[in-house]
Amino acid sequence: GIFGIPTLVSATFIFLFVVFGSVMSHGGLLRFFTDGALAVAGGSRGGAGKVAVISSGLFGTVNGSAIANAVTTGAFTIPLMKRAGYRPEFAAGVEACASMGGQLIPPVMGAAAFIMAETLQVSYASIAVAAAIPGVLYFVAVGVMVHFEAARRGLPVLPPSALPRLGDVLRRDLYLLGGPAVLVYFLVDGRSPLFAGFWGLVAAFALSCVRPDTRIGLARSLAILNGSAQAAMPVALACATVGIVVGVVSTTGLGLKLATGIVGLAGGSLLLTLVLTMVAALVLGTGLPTSATYIITSIMAAPALVELGVPKLVAHMFVFYFGILADLTPPTAISTYATSSIAGADVWRTQWLGMMLALSGFIIPFSFAYDPALLLINASVPHIVLRTLAATLGIVMLGAGLIGYFRAPTRGWERALLLGGALLLIFPGVWSDTAGLLCFVAVAVSQRAARPAGATEPA
Structure with missing residues (x-):
């Protein structure tokens, strides 16, 4: 019901990690990621686009919210891409894809990943480890398309005078990685996400006080609390509402009947079952938060994959991917509305360009469904x-x-x-x-x- 696993996870793990991401943002880590990305990739062909991919991806690893990521990093990266010669729609699409992809890569993968761990009764660390290679492949794919687009259009590289020096960036801000490092250490050590998140938050807050320009005073603390509450509220409401659906499906046995129906409709074909599951996730995800999409699809469609011999973690990861990608699928690709607004771009064209840029994300789940080696399973x-x-x-x-x-x-x-x-x-x-x-x-x-x-x- 309302007070089931989704609500429990929302009230504990999810809110804590939302606060963690907000502290990281206000404590200078976002500046470190953007300046570091500029220093590493800014001078290469398509450097402005690669900066967007790298900085948004890195910030997404500790943020876990596509929209918050798009608005926060997009305010810097989208104007940078436009000045470098990228079309407004392409710049907005790149930022939307990179921001959404932050939910695909550890250590903080958004609300749905924590719910998956609780549903499967496995450690969150095992979910994060399994997601690592596919998540990196997704960002490589987006970065590659950014590079080829820049080469096709003959875009100039950013001038060296506009780029920070990597050594200066590392000397100034490297210590800020202490918060995420503490989080990862405790997760790998087998501690609970609640324990790891708490001490990661404490470390992040303490390290932000080392320098005056990153110190979190009263004003920043209030901004963190306000932003965290606003970010957590929709997820909490969605989890509570979906809890009712979970209770009904579990009590009536509807999930098992739907799984049997999907397998029957697919004629026992794994490929067709995967396609039907993908369509179900994308349709159910129209306008819903990722966590709600994952919960509904995992109880209605994932059992069909398990029935055909797909390992349980693989089946749930497949559903998880398309629950996230639903946020980039027209007509309700919410993150593209934010990025197109910043870029002054046409929303509809941005959404279709975003889908093209994220196409690898639609294909990779089929790859690991057939061979779980990419998830480090049975290989x-x-x-x-x-x-x-x-x-x-x-x-x-x-x-x-x-x-x-x-x-x-x-x-x-x-x-x-x-x-x-x-x-x-x-x-x-x-x-x-x-x-x-x-x-x-x-x-x-x-x-x-x-x-x-x-x-x-x-x-």
Whole structure:
């Protein structure tokens, strides 16, 4: 009912981590991430877009809220991208994708991840470890498309005078990572998220007091409490409401009947069952918070995957991904409304560009559903490495095919090979990997011949 697991998790873990993210933001960590990203990637081709991907992704690891992330980091990164020559819609789409992706990567993955841990009765650390590789692949995919778009449009690199020095940034702010480090240490040590979050919060607050410019005084404390309450309220209401749905489904056995119905409709086909589950999550997620979407879909659709032999954690991670991606799917892609407002861009075009940029996020769950090696489940180290490399090459090819640029602008048949090879590499299998690699070699040879002799691609 209302006072079930979702509400319990909302009142304990979720609120604590919302406060933790707010303290990190007001305590100078956001500045560290943006300046660090500028120092590392700002001078490369497409540097402004890469800064958005890196800074939003890093901030999302301790924030866990797509909208808050988009508004906070987007106020800096979107104008930076526009000045660098990116279209307003593309800049807004990049920021929306990067902000949303913060929920996919540890250590703080948003409300739904904590609910998943409680539902499966596993440690939160095991959820975070399983999510690490797919989360990194998602950000690599977005970063690759940012790079290819900049190369296709011939955008200039940011001038060195506009970039901070990495050494200066590290000397000034590196100690601020102490808060997240304490959090990660206790999670890896097997402590509860509540214990780890509390001491991470204490460490973050204490470290913010080291320098006057990051010190959290009365005004910042009030802003933290106000912002945390506003961020936690919708999640708490959604969890309480969905608790009623959970109670009804559990009591009546509706979840089991729906799972059986989905398997029957799919004719026992795993691929069709995965597609139906994806559609259910995206439809149910229209306008709902991620946590609510995950809860409903996990009790109605995830059992169908388990019935077909998909490991329970894999099934729930599959549902979790599409619960998050529903927030980037038109017409209710809430984060794109925020970013398009900052960019002065058309909302509808921003939403479709955002979906294109996040396309790898729609494909990666199918990959780990067929082979859980990307989630570090039931696989040897060599197998995990090979699957990760194959998936990485696949998402690079996917980005090149979607943008229409690799080493040079691509022709029609090259784009077809890139997109087809990407799907072959992302989905596991010796023959599919071999075919995907051959597609890559064919395009690489063709592109090398197409570029003028001695031409080089800027870093």
